[in-house]
Amino acid sequence: MAKQALTAEQVKQYYQEGYLILKGFFNPGEAAKLYDTAIADAAVSKNAINVNDSTGKRSKLSLWYKPGNDIYGLLTRSESLVTAVDKILDGDAAVCHFHSKLMQKEPKVGGAWEWHQDYGYWYKNEFLLPDQMMSVMVAITEANKENGCLQVIKGSHKMGRIEHGFSGEQVGASQHYVDLSLQTMDLIYVELDAGDVLFFHSNLLHRSEANLSDRPRWSMISCYNRASNIGYNDSASSSSSITPIEVVPDDALLLRETAGLSEDGADFLAKEADVALK
């Protein structure tokens, strides 16, 4: 059965604040299946890329382009999620999958992410229309202040794209503009339970702190695009970003026998690739 559709009020809130949280979008059974698969997934760990923060703490991420019939692909392609994305994104061309990633912040060692806008990276891929791109974070574990949950600056997507430059191994937004934004805009800690979903605009400023707790903080982030928004320098992603998603029913997630990622089918971002182009 499809989940409750987004209301016009929720879409309005997304455009006002740059993000929208839907609690319990995935039920406990779905969240548990995702967690159990992810932590045991050999393809995820084999393809994980280490990214150090400025203090040397290390996060891992595994990134792939093609959403398959594995549990992550079924989630990314699930009807209610794609319908919600379709309702939010500007334009009316088909919804496509740009890429997905599993963010793995292990206890005590998982590093911070600098302030950035996703479109600060994607602009380099020469996508022209930031309102036609968004990220959807699905909490696989609980995310809170202690284990380095995502932080966002409410309304910062309205600033448009701001300059990004290297900050250690990561690419970060101009600190000057971040500081200015924080004079009038609210800093929000996005605390989530497993199964909760955060939709956020490609120009929303966000970051996260290191995980100093003794609990992991894992999440999956799927990034969506409209077929009309061509990434002229997006050779890495096997044109998945302009290939309409093959939607699956919501219950496929629980009903189908699924496994982890397929080494051949997923089209992983290579380990030696520059994560700054993710």
Ligand SMILES: O=C(O)CCC(=O)C(=O)O
């Ligand atoms: O998972 C996190 O803590 C940050 C992830 C993030 O900012 C991103 O992938 O753009």
